[in-house]
Amino acid sequence: KPDILLLDEPLSALDPVTQEKFIDDLRRLHREEGLTIVQVSHSRREAHLLATRVAVIIDGTLVDEGEAEVVLNTPKSREVASFVGIENILDGTVTANEDGHATVDAGGRTFEAVTEAAAGEEVTLCIRADDVVLAVGDERRSSARNMMTGKVVSVAENGPVAEVKVDCGVILTAVLTRRSVRDLSLVPGTPVTLSVKATAIHVIRG
Incomplete structure (x- = not known):
């Protein structure tokens, strides 16, 4: 039993079914054997499924590292995001901040987000x-602080899900199941309403 198992892109040449089995095996090894695994990967999906800690290396430089949930959902910079x-x-x-509840002008569209950034400060908004x-x-029936209307620009299916891009003054992407896309009859030009909770927006300062 090794102290550390180093894997370099172990899933890249596997078919989807074998990939899922291999992922289950890696989880079992880590859970049952207590094995430390260092895995090099370009796949964001693998990082989400397997990692407890993540290190992000861009152009040979370590730019972010920490708990996987933190790095993947609250990155330190626009580049990492x-x-x-x-x-x-x-x-x-x-444009305004009252007790940590900020109003942000992004591309002519106003968003509300939770941040300590002061009025006049440049920020980057990250929305999954x-x-x-x-x-x-x-x-308009939603408790979300950010609601906006727009029209579907494109629908791109990817396996069981689809990415739907909407022009609402800025281009935003939503992810739905393929069935939801069919049930809602979403095609380019469909008028829609988007809502995003203020707490779901990660704000990068500076």
């Missing part, structure tokens, strides 16, 4: 696609 796969990244300026809730038409 893009690298770990956050679909919606918007640059903006804080699965935190964007989509409804057809002008649907």
Whole structure:
């Protein structure tokens, strides 16, 4: 039994079914044997499924590291946010802040987010696609602080899910199941309402 198992892109040449089995095996080894595994990967999905800690290396430089949940969901920089796969990244300026509840102008669209950034401060907003809730038409029944109407720009299916891009003054991406896309009859031009909770927006300062 090794002290540390180093794996370099172990899933890259495997078919999807074998990949899932291998992932289950790695989880079992880590859980039951207490084996420390260092895995090199370009797959964000592998990081989400397997990692307890993540180190992000870009152009040979360590730019972020820590608990997987923290690095993947609250990255330190715009560069890291893009690298770990956050679909919606918007640059903006804080226009007001009251007790940590900020109003941010990003591309002419106003967002509310939770941050200590002061008025006038430049920030980057990070919104994961699965935190964007989509409804057809002008649907305003939601407790989310950020609600905006727009039209579907594109629908791209990827396995059991689909990425839906919406133009609501800025382009935002939402993720739905393929069945939801069919049930809602989402096609380019469909009018929709997007909602995002203020607490779901990660704010990078500076």
